Amino acid sequence: MSNPNSPLDSATGKAVTAEPGSVGIVVPQRARFSEPLALACGRTLEDYELVYETYGALNASKSNAILICHALSGNHHAAGYHSESDRRPGWWDHYIGPGKPIDTDRFFVVSLNNLGGCDGSTGPASADPRTGKPWGPDFPSLRVRDWVNSQARLADLLGIGQWAAVIGGSLGGMQVMRWALMYPHRLRHAVVIASAMKLTAQNIAFNETARQAITSDPDFCDGRYLEQGTLPRKGLALARMIGHITYLSDDVMGQKFGRELRRGDFHKGDEVEFQIQSYLRYQGENFSGRFDPNTYILMTKALDYFDLARDFGDDPVAAFRNAQCRFLVVSFTTDWRFAPERSRELVDALVHANVPVSYAEIESDMGHDAFLLPNARYERLFASYMKGVAD
Amino acid sequence: MSNPNSPLDSATGKAVTAEPGSVGIVVPQRARFSEPLALACGRTLEDYELVYETYGALNASKSNAILICHALSGNHHAAGYHSESDRRPGWWDHYIGPGKPIDTDRFFVVSLNNLGGCDGSTGPASADPRTGKPWGPDFPSLRVRDWVNSQARLADLLGIGQWAAVIGGSLGGMQVMRWALMYPHRLRHAVVIASAMKLTAQNIAFNETARQAITSDPDFCDGRYLEQGTLPRKGLALARMIGHITYLSDDVMGQKFGRELRRGDFHKGDEVEFQIQSYLRYQGENFSGRFDPNTYILMTKALDYFDLARDFGDDPVAAFRNAQCRFLVVSFTTDWRFAPERSRELVDALVHANVPVSYAEIESDMGHDAFLLPNARYERLFASYMKGVAD
Numbered sequence: 001m002s003n004p005n006s007p008l009d010s011a012t013g014k015a016v017t018a019e020p021g022s023v024g025i026v027v028p029q030r031a032r033f034s035e036p037l038a039l040a041c042g043r044t045l046e047d048y049e050l051v052y053e054t055y056g057a058l059n060a061s062k063s064n065a066i067l068i069c070h071a072l073s074g075n076h077h078a079a080g081y082h083s084e085s086d087r088r089p090g091w092w093d094h095y096i097g098p099g100k101p102i103d104t105d106r107f108f109v110v111s112l113n114n115l116g117g118c119d120g121s122t123g124p125a126s127a128d129p130r131t132g133k134p135w136g137p138d139f140p141s142l143r144v145r146d147w148v149n150s151q152a153r154l155a156d157l158l159g160i161g162q163w164a165a166v167i168g169g170s171l172g173g174m175q176v177m178r179w180a181l182m183y184p185h186r187l188r189h190a191v192v193i194a195s196a197m198k199l200t201a202q203n204i205a206f207n208e209t210a211r212q213a214i215t216s217d218p219d220f221c222d223g224r225y226l227e228q229g230t231l232p233r234k235g236l237a238l239a240r241m242i243g244h245i246t247y248l249s250d251d252v253m254g255q256k257f258g259r260e261l262r263r264g265d266f267h268k269g270d271e272v273e274f275q276i277q278s279y280l281r282y283q284g285e286n287f288s289g290r291f292d293p294n295t296y297i298l299m300t301k302a303l304d305y306f307d308l309a310r311d312f313g314d315d316p317v318a319a320f321r322n323a324q325c326r327f328l329v330v331s332f333t334t335d336w337r338f339a340p341e342r343s344r345e346l347v348d349a350l351v352h353a354n355v356p357v358s359y360a361e362i363e364s365d366m367g368h369d370a371f372l373l374p375n376a377r378y379e380r381l382f383a384s385y386m387k388g389v390a391d
Numbered sequence: 392m393s394n395p396n397s398p399l400d401s402a403t404g405k406a407v408t409a410e411p412g413s414v415g416i417v418v419p420q421r422a423r424f425s426e427p428l429a430l431a432c433g434r435t436l437e438d439y440e441l442v443y444e445t446y447g448a449l450n451a452s453k454s455n456a457i458l459i460c461h462a463l464s465g466n467h468h469a470a471g472y473h474s475e476s477d478r479r480p481g482w483w484d485h486y487i488g489p490g491k492p493i494d495t496d497r498f499f500v501v502s503l504n505n506l507g508g509c510d511g512s513t514g515p516a517s518a519d520p521r522t523g524k525p526w527g528p529d530f531p532s533l534r535v536r537d538w539v540n541s542q543a544r545l546a547d548l549l550g551i552g553q554w555a556a557v558i559g560g561s562l563g564g565m566q567v568m569r570w571a572l573m574y575p576h577r578l579r580h581a582v583v584i585a586s587a588m589k590l591t592a593q594n595i596a597f598n599e600t601a602r603q604a605i606t607s608d609p610d611f612c613d614g615r616y617l618e619q620g621t622l623p624r625k626g627l628a629l630a631r632m633i634g635h636i637t638y639l640s641d642d643v644m645g646q647k648f649g650r651e652l653r654r655g656d657f658h659k660g661d662e663v664e665f666q667i668q669s670y671l672r673y674q675g676e677n678f679s680g681r682f683d684p685n686t687y688i689l690m691t692k693a694l695d696y697f698d699l700a701r702d703f704g705d706d707p708v709a710a711f712r713n714a715q716c717r718f719l720v721v722s723f724t725t726d727w728r729f730a731p732e733r734s735r736e737l738v739d740a741l742v743h744a745n746v747p748v749s750y751a752e753i754e755s756d757m758g759h760d761a762f763l764l765p766n767a768r769y770e771r772l773f774a775s776y777m778k779g780v781a782d
Contacts, residue, residue, distance in 0.1 A: 042659070141662060201644035201667045205636045208668045209629060212675075216625040218609055234607040238600060242633065245596045250727075253592035259698065266701060268433070271532060274695065276592045277599045284603075304665065307650065310657060336641075336727075 021097045022089065023055040023080035023104050028120065031157055037115075037150060040143040046129065050154055051120030052076050052112035055096060056104035058158075064390065065160045066102060067151060067187075068092065068111040069168030069175035072243070072299045073291060075119035078111040079104075094374055101382035106390040107164065115150045116142045116299070118292030125226060125292045135294075137223025142298055144171075144306045148178045152186065165189035165389050169371035170338060171299065174306045177346075181308070184324040189389045191382075193330045194371040196342035197308040197316055197349070203337055206246055207300040210239035214293045223294055236293045237284030244283050249334035249367035309349075316349035323350075327357040328385045330378065332370035358385065412488050413480065414446040414471035414495050419511065422548055428506075428541060431534040437520065441545055442511030443467050443503035446487060447495035449549075455781070456551045457493060458542060458578075459483065459502040460559030460566035463634070463690045464682060466510035469502040470495075485765055492773035493558065497781040501549065506541045507533045507690070509683030516617060516683045527685055528614030535562075535697045539569045543577065556580035556780050560762035561729060562690065565697045568737075572699070575715040580780045582773075584721045585762040587733035588699040588707055588740070594728055597637055598691040601630035605684045614685055627684045628675030635674050640725035640758035700740075707740035714741075718748040719776045721769065723761035749776065 028051050037045045053076050058065060068078050070091075079096035081089055096102040096109055113121040116139065124139040155163065166179045166187045173195025180190045199207075214220055217235030221228045245253075257276040264272030312319040327350055331343035340361045350357040362378045364370040370378070419442050428436045444467050449456060459469050461482075470487035472480055487493040487500055504512040507530065515530040546554065557570045557578045564586025571581045590598075605611055608626030612619045636644075648667040655663030703710040718741055722734035731752045741748040753769045755761040761769070 041662075198650060200641055201648040201650065201665070202636060202639075202641040204650070204665050205632075205644065205667050205671055208665075208671055209632045209636065212625075212629050212632065212672070213604065216608070216629060234603075238603050238607060238629075241596075241600045241603065245593060245600065248593075250591055250593040250730075253596065257592040259589060259592065259595070266696070266698075271432075271692075272696065274592070274595050274599075276596050280596055280599055281603070301662075305657070305663065307657075339641075 021099055022093070023097050025083065025086075026053050026055065026077075026080040026090075028053050028076060028082075030120065031154060033150070033153055033157075035153070037146070037153075039140050039146050041141045043140045045115075045122070045140065048115055048122035048150070049120075049126075050112050050115065050122075050150065052110060052154065053078065053080075053090075055079050055109040055111075056107050058108040058160075062160055063162070063164060064107050065155075065158070065163050066107045066109045067155070067163050067166045067179075068096070068102075068109060069147070069151070069166065069172035070111070070114060071168070071170035071172045072303065073287070073296075074172070075117060076111050076113040076121075077119070079109070091372065094372075095379070095382065101379055101386050102167065103383075103386065103390070107386075110154070110158065110160075112151065112154060114147050116295060116302075118295040123292065124223075124294030124298065134224075134226040136226060137294060139294065139298065142302055144174045144178045144302055145182060147175050147302075148182050151175070151179075152183055155186065161186065163187040165191055165386070167191040167193075168195070169193035170195055170368065171303050171306075174303070174308075177308055178306075180323040180325050180327075181319055184322050187325045189328065190323075190325045191328045191330075191385070192343075192346065194332055194335055194338045194343075194368055195346075196338050197346055198306060198310075199304055200342075204304045206242060206337070207304055210242050211297050211300055213238040213242065214297060220293065223297075225293065231288075232293050233285070233288040236288040236291065236296060237281070239296060240287040240291075241280045241284040244280060246337050247368040249336065249365055251334060251365045252367060255365070316346070317352040320350055320353035320355050323353065323355045325355075327355060329357060329359045330371070330381070331359075331361050332364040332366065332368070332378075333361060334365050335368045335370060337368045412490055413484070414488050416474065416477075417444050417446065417468075417471040417481075419444050419467060419473075421511065422545060424541070424544055424548075426544070428537070428544075430531050430537050432532045434531040436506075436513070436531065439506060439513035439541070440511075440517075441503050441506065441513075441541065443501060443545065444469065444471075444481075445549075446470050446500040446502075447498050449499040449551075453551055454553070454555060455498050456546075456549070456554050457498045457500045457780075458546070458554050458557045458570075459487070459493075459500060460538070460542070460557065460563035461502070461505060462559070462561035462563045463694065464678070464687075465563070466508060467502050467504040467512075468510070470500070482763065485763075486770070486773065492770055492777050494774075494777065494781070498555065498777075501545070501551075503542065503545060505538050507686060507693075509686040514683065515614075515685030515689065525615075525617040527617060530685065530689065533689055533693055535565045535569045535693055536573060538566055538693075539573050542566070542570075543574055546577065552577065554578040556582055556777070558582040558584075559586070560584035561586055561759065562694050562697075565694070565699075568699055569697075571714040571716055571718075572710055575713050578716045580719065580776075581714075581716050582719045582721075582776070583734075583737065585723055585726055585729045585734075585759055586737075587729050588737055589697060590695055591733075595695045597633060597728070598695055601633050602688050602691055604629040604633065605688060611684065614688075616684065622679075623684050624676070624679040627679040627682065627687060628672070630687060631678040631682075632671045632675040635671060637728050638759040640727065640756055642725060642756045643758060646756070707737070708743040711741055711744035711746050714744065714746050716746075718746060719773075720748060720750045721762070721772070722750075722752050723755040723757065723759070723769075724752060725756050726759045726761060728759045
């Protein structure tokens, strides 16, 4: 396997020097899986590809591997840059790199684009081998457990028998919990951040409005927009706007935007536009240019359907009796979509199942997005726990 | 003026007997105003109609009149029934009637459909006298102060020099506050329920997504759907769904729906549908059949633009120094769109402005909708305050 941390610059032939704390330039890799994958929905994927990145080096005993599981709109590009001119690092760059909490001087970090995604792994925008046309709405419905199975195969391919830790926030945290139940001997630590054992009705309701926004757009064409040469941009933008509001806290929106105006003047009787309106529209439009609507639907359904204890008589304690790893659970005070209460329920279940668990509720005014953002206490705690994982 | 409390049954010619506690069958009335109304946006409405209902009898000294101000999707039909076969009473029937907190044995209650509404008063669906076509998007943008001015003219028409109380929840509460500043001598009591002196950025953001949902629907036709013979039903339904989620609390949605399934079976790998999904869709579709999309846009903008203290150097204490009435302010513990904190800010301003104020924060798990719903403590408190208004 090539080491993506020190690629040669194509022009000079010299190794690219990374900035301190950064994994530098990374090259996504691609793995093809030809063994059919039986899915929770009863269907089977005959073969599929997963795109992934790795940071750091796997040690001789293969004991230092970390799996990063992404959330709703994430992908494999969690750290570093894709070129010298790339100004936007991976989505978790603040937490992955040399000397960072997920320390690439110690760990070999694997980050993939989940099956059903839209950043290179097989998903609704890929060609259905039976027809040669995009899968679109015919792509199988996926559950969190399907992702875990596909990730286990990626681990097999990389020769990783046991992860030092599986780590994820939000929907990623659900994958981490499922790993602990499905492959209890294949991870030593589970880090579950800003997540829940199941969504509340309110969360499902927000996801439902997001899906309705997409499917109500006439350019959605029943999911066959790629074949039709259209794209439900407005619907996807609206779905993202709804999501974006709920990932932030009321406080931080007040601090960032308050009632600041972008245009117009109240005293002149103008129609005015608040800063928050144009910000949200920008976020929505930007997202709709880069994300696949069918993937958005697939991911939100996986979120809604996840219910950790359903197969254990709705008893999460019974579910976790099988777990063999240690847990770190983290929540954020102003996160109202994955509220601290949801994390405390998880911790309670773990404690009653005699699973070792550390829990931290981090003060933050950033809402659900806090798990992605700089925060001194979160960083210290995360780094400290990960040092224990390495030892 | 006719007494709408004892109409004659058209078939039998006998007076309809009201059920105890109900105002019985009411007949909406219509008033035409021909004096031009100058609006905050700088435009003028040459003439307009307001539809209203009244409950109870005006006393000889005309001192017992109460004005009800409605919220975003409300109208003039606050209490009673429109026919013998009508099974759905007015929107605040629980609180208006003989022996109820707004006791029609004591008070003469006036409830109107606001200007710009879609239930009979002049609004975007009315004919623009200049063209004979529906106003649509050309209907003037309205502010809360315009409603207060139009309500003052209705008071003039009814011979009411001073309201015993002006009462409203949510957007209605904003009208109450503005009454106290604009016509300080024309009300003795102001009852502001589940409201705020201005919206937060989060609230504006939710309103913005609702408007985007409507305007993104191709059947919106830039607001000229009536002329085009279309209706942006999907967009309005989606807007209502977004609103509906945010008017309820996470708790009550959990209690009412939890993760109950409407169809499908997880164990069979089916696509499932949660109860909350079909409930929301029903709410959205039902609403989109009865409400005008342009009115929804107009009302949400009035909400966003309302900023009680803007004309007073952003100092609400300065704003309220002019007020002459007493205030009752009520909030509900789980209301997260008009949180108790917003009511406490109002109370603080009133206290510092030496305006007499009573404040109650009511325990409720019903979110913002609590102001419309039965609640024993709210009823007792409301009734007790209103008894003081009558004395």
